[in-house]
Amino acid sequence: MNRRLLLPVLLTAVAGLTSQAQAPRTHEFVPTRFYNTFSAAHPPALRIRPGDRVVTKTADAAGTDWNGKSVAPGPNPQTGPFYVEGAEPGDLLVVSIEKIEINRADAYSGSLLAPYAVDPSAIAQRVDREPRRITWQLDKTRNVGRLNEPDIKPPIELPLRPMLGCVGVAPARGEAISTATPGAFGGNMDYAGLVAGVKVMLPVNEPGALLFIGDGHARQGEGEVAGTGLETSMDVEFTVTLLKKKAAAWPRIENDTHIMVLGSARPLLQALQHATTDMQRWLMADYGFSERAAQIYMGQALEYEVAQVVDPNFTVVAKVRKSLLPKP
Amino acid sequence: MNRRLLLPVLLTAVAGLTSQAQAPRTHEFVPTRFYNTFSAAHPPALRIRPGDRVVTKTADAAGTDWNGKSVAPGPNPQTGPFYVEGAEPGDLLVVSIEKIEINRADAYSGSLLAPYAVDPSAIAQRVDREPRRITWQLDKTRNVGRLNEPDIKPPIELPLRPMLGCVGVAPARGEAISTATPGAFGGNMDYAGLVAGVKVMLPVNEPGALLFIGDGHARQGEGEVAGTGLETSMDVEFTVTLLKKKAAAWPRIENDTHIMVLGSARPLLQALQHATTDMQRWLMADYGFSERAAQIYMGQALEYEVAQVVDPNFTVVAKVRKSLLPKP
Amino acid sequence: MNRRLLLPVLLTAVAGLTSQAQAPRTHEFVPTRFYNTFSAAHPPALRIRPGDRVVTKTADAAGTDWNGKSVAPGPNPQTGPFYVEGAEPGDLLVVSIEKIEINRADAYSGSLLAPYAVDPSAIAQRVDREPRRITWQLDKTRNVGRLNEPDIKPPIELPLRPMLGCVGVAPARGEAISTATPGAFGGNMDYAGLVAGVKVMLPVNEPGALLFIGDGHARQGEGEVAGTGLETSMDVEFTVTLLKKKAAAWPRIENDTHIMVLGSARPLLQALQHATTDMQRWLMADYGFSERAAQIYMGQALEYEVAQVVDPNFTVVAKVRKSLLPKP
């Protein structure tokens, strides 16, 4: 493990800073060991305090790093775990994602729509059944990904929108869960909206929370129906804070425009049910809604996104637009 | 049935106009009889030609009209059916929705999240179990719906976005399907994006297509998780054209920004599968994609909306942003 | 329509016989017209009274009759409808199936496991993708079906157990439902246990009930995973009685050993939920169980069968063994 403590940076205000009020620090952490389960059994890679900032890197889903070197087996080898001092079961860990940037010029994707994303008849009738690993060129200047294989018509070019497929903590009940899988602990949620600028909130199950990140996508369609995004390595920066004794059943995200809950389960409807149910709790706990008012309001105000339908659990995002929330 | 043929309007170019090239007409049709099944067994209310425009009205989901008068039983009594001259099985009926406007000052909604929209445990733990019919005031000037019942906190006010819950044709195989239900024939899709300005494309199953519309919502959240939108009566204007011998397995919508396929089924995943599968066909048939290219592209470009999870079939919308489609 | 009223047969005791107490009759009815929807819109083929017995025939699922003649289009063309005098919405129609016998020497089946019966990966990896229509020899003497195609290894021979795939009444709400589909009205339930000797109980939705039967299988595996049973024509005899003002949400069956409820829906779990829920109601209404006792008992006594996972709705059977029911 190769890490270096950068100059402590004095921050004037850090929400959730623990009482000892030590100055927040910035840690530069370059991972050399990666993990394929979300689990409290792995030794902390770095101990950080609420308010601290971490500057780090993630390998791609197949374990290839920013130098094009294979550094770990797939799927989704994780950077971390980061042990957050003071985090205890029942707290909510807030991860403010400040930067997700591609750090190499290529990515790969799948070539076939995933088994559960299409009608079974479409699988039966497929002419070209062989999966291929498709290579994309990433053009950081123009902010596009380009697929220019002569035999694939038409040429495809799409804007980049870098995101992290995985942000997770150690699961509850001593479980060690594959990095292919999302759950109440976060994990492989593969949500295209998990981009720089969002706050990800994760319920803490174990002392220190044990934060993992990985599986960067230079871009991903909703549903992740090809089974991958544009898989590549990333430079990532984030800051952690803690909300003490703050209940949440499922991961939450806040960005400029929305508050969101990410439910993960199979079947797809159950993922939606989890997200919807926890959104109702959130509106009642923090936004002044009665049980009845929350339901009436959600019926006319809720939005949904289908994050992915390809992992062992599927992920649905329930969203409320902040501009439609009642004024406090 | 009270209808009046307005002045024929000469249109300079109407896509899909049938060969006899008669001048398009505008029909004003005020319904007096409504239907509770989508079926070819109902007598045509009006015979129209491709290119014709219809100016009409819809009662609300419970059968109350623009005068507050109960004119039909629920659910979702339909205006129509409109018999489209020349429409034959295998054609695609294009309904350009030009206007959906509220025509009274109130709407109603449900008060409880629907059975399949929340965790079963949330139903078991509900304190207030009695469904209520909630009345909303519709303020057309400010374009908002307002719920101002003293016992519901906080006060709720939301922007209006009038839409039609139902646009459908007679189903295939001689079926008569309840107006509660969506399917390959359209029907009660309850999609919040079915607003003025869109083109709805429906596969024709029976001679004349037999177009039905109804179930206006002054606004609706995605998922329609309260089991209703803001249910009210509407003034509706639309034009029909035909795409002859144009295959589509599921209803399609085009608006300014997107092309879309609406799949309806249970479970929710199957609705998504239908929409995804037919979107692939569409990209291959009309946008120059090979089988492989369509799949690679969809993996990184697809968007989804969850139209509703409350009707006998659920509805999922697969969408592609037109600005990301390859130039022809 | 070719039918002949046989000699009235005096029955000594007929449960549910209506008050006018006319002597039960036996009707011999040989169908010449068949239907492809369950619907109250079809004209009654025969009017019968509670207590009457019907001796009739069914064509196979593809519309081939007992002479090997194609007499109707598929799927599952129905014999009937039989109008039951005195049947009204809210009643329960009891159809005692007295005979289901093959009346020709061949049957056909599908050759591929159905799309939703196997993993999508199994579909993708299938070497032999072309569906074939497989012919079986029916040997009534030895009571076996035999498949003896030289290229199919090993030779297959299975005992016959003749059943009806379809027993249904006109659906509620004016719907006309394809004969491919099961529902609360019965229909294409494809339950291998629907054999001679059972009583099928169907909730009445329309005056006269309008009973349809069809889709005989000389044998069928549970799940009907090949999409068919051994499809053939049948000689059928049944007697109808009525239970007046007897609520049931779903079809029920009673045989020598079990009482059963058949729920039909997608997803599969919802079919199971319907069957379980209505079984609880039945135990509480007719067997003296309190709400709590019914649940405790069902947890330790319930049995299930998966009737089929191939029709537009799937069918699950919830069963209670009569020997485990409390003594009255």
Added chain:
Amino acid sequence: MNRRLLLPVLLTAVAGLTSQAQAPRTHEFVPTRFYNTFSAAHPPALRIRPGDRVVTKTADAAGTDWNGKSVAPGPNPQTGPFYVEGAEPGDLLVVSIEKIEINRADAYSGSLLAPYAVDPSAIAQRVDREPRRITWQLDKTRNVGRLNEPDIKPPIELPLRPMLGCVGVAPARGEAISTATPGAFGGNMDYAGLVAGVKVMLPVNEPGALLFIGDGHARQGEGEVAGTGLETSMDVEFTVTLLKKKAAAWPRIENDTHIMVLGSARPLLQALQHATTDMQRWLMADYGFSERAAQIYMGQALEYEVAQVVDPNFTVVAKVRKSLLPKP
């Protein structure tokens, strides 16, 4: 850990006995430490060889043992893990269950039908919403369980059929899975047919397999719809053997009458798909079926059981009757 090596017993023929051909032993193992995850991270409680017999005990699902003493937290604390010498990934572990006997006079069960076993409306309309822990008297002489609480009508008495809810090995990919959950590794399958006399076959994922058992039920209904069987402690005896390099995707069971595959997943249909798919593989690998013949045969010969619909994954059993299998 309290264990005693009994006299080695010379067995004349042990299928799968490894080459070193040591005499099989009988181990008496009384557990004092229990586990709440299926995981290779737990230290072996006992090392056994193929052919060895284990005489042991299991605590009940809540961690109460044969003396009525609370010895472990729930859910389903496991006895084991038993390290099987020579077991390697790719082998099939065969656990012949020779005895499952209740060893105390009481059991407990749930009192409410589980959330996913009934219609959501049945949950909403429930009068009595409070779950209770129900105590049953176990009468070993008469082989019945009796519920005799004065306020529960009617009195309930049901025959005992002791079974194990959990038989599992360490999962693949380094996962540690809660003992609430079944999967490809076995685990909490809660199958009422897992009784004395069956052979359970489990794919080996880790060296030594690491076999766990627990969660005895004196009786259980199919579906386990009350969320429990009659939960109690058990005396258990089993023998292990190994089938080297024998692929199986899911747990298999063989009893006197059937061969079976147990698929576990959500949704319920996916559990059925796994079981069906692996049964096809089994028929092709071991019973001489071609790809096509297997599918034709399964369509007319398959049986299913719904093991349970209450655990994080549901379990469906696909079965083939041995008397209907072709003669070798």
